[in-house]
Amino acid sequence: MTLIPRTGVNGKGIANPTGAGTGSAGSDRHEDVLSFKELLQVVRRRLWLVVLLALLMSGAAMAYSLLLQTPKYEATIKILVGQASGNPETRSSLGDEVQGLLQLTGTMAEAVDTRSVADRVITELNLATTPQEFSLNLSAQQIPETQFIEVTYADPNPAQAQQIANTTGDEFSQKVSEVSPSANAVTATVWERAQLPETPSSPQPLLYGLLALSFGAMLGVSLAFLLEYLDDSWRSAEEVEKVSGLFVLGAIPQFGAPSGKPRGKYEDRG
Template sequence: MVSTGPGPNTPRAQNPEDEYILSFGDILRMLWRRLWLIALSMLLFLGAALGYSSVQRPTYEASIKLWVGQAQERDASETNLSASDVQGLQILTITVAEAIDTRRVAEAVIEESGVSTAPGELMNDLSVEPIPETQFVRVKYEDPDPLTAQRIANAYGEVSSDQVSEISSDASAVTATMWDPATLPDEDNIVNPKPARDAVLALVLGTMVGISLAFVLESLDDRLRSAEHVARASGAPVVGTIPGSTTRIRKKT
């Protein structure tokens, strides 16, 4: 009996050797071949970041420190604060910080400083944070004009001090004293742009994009570059090579 081979529509058995997995050495060689692409991606991202930074108007930051205290009736013999007193003052400091970052204070600051801006916009450029384990609150304000940044930061200190005193009772009066007023910001107080930071981020992002593109191009490249690749693609051992051959061999599909 004569047996016939598989028909044209019979699926061919999957050969494990048809699936080629890149080794670490293959990846390194691939990255070396595509080094130009990675470098180009890095340069493009770096140029874009530096170009964007060069056209950005600098933003200056001015900051103040407020000291938060509380007047309490205590015995003349008591000279040290108890643990509960210290904890209470730290909680009070957090409360004062939250009170400063409100629309009510922003409206009073606008009136005090004479700036023409909406309270919401003023609060967007404001940063208020209690300094951990202290009775200090740091208030920061950012503006393209260093004089405006200084004026508004100091206005926040004055307004906060007045409003905290107004709402405190005489028995346990809470105070927020301007401890360290804002000075005129200089180049060291520029918060944006930061060319060095932007350049580093651009290089990292450009490298990642370049490597990703290198893998994409490698997956689309069907050229066989070594005897090992030929053996894996054909499923047969390589018995010899032709030195200096420039013929392109295509992977079988």
């Protein structure tokens, strides 16, 4: 009886006997679909590959963060945005005033990280940096639903990070007072000054290692399925029967073990 191979979804040949009678139109087609149990078996057979890739990528990420990245320290200040008291007759209700200040605080947060403030801080401290580099290390954002702005500066030197953060608050406050001289002037007061940071905020080798570990595991599983797809060998008589629909008449034993004894077994199912 001649066997005609046909390529299945996993790259293995699916054999059908020619001339064999079929009870229905679709019974001569054998779909090679991997069950969940078989998927687990694929991963288990190449578990060493999954573990190896996960550990290699995790180790590489942690080594890169520890050896090649410069630690940075973050110093943070809080600025309170308010408004000077004006003529009571011209002032609106308290609710409108608070809502207006909340909206104004968001605009003020954007004004902190501007070139004019950066130039004043660089000049004041005589920093060897450009406004563009200064802006990359500075962040300012409004604390939601409050009139506070949180300003953070990152620097490899913790003392310098503290000094720059505090100076930024002072210069910004002075800048606001200069451009808002009216009776109802907007004020920006440094409410909380920066403390000396004790631990670096970056890099985070543990976080990088965990992310790389997860990515390496997914890459290893994908590679395991790719190798399974490219592997066209049969591993058991049951697999041959399932894919081809034929009975296994026998198996040729393998020799070559150190003791000279045959490996494998002979099965006669015909």
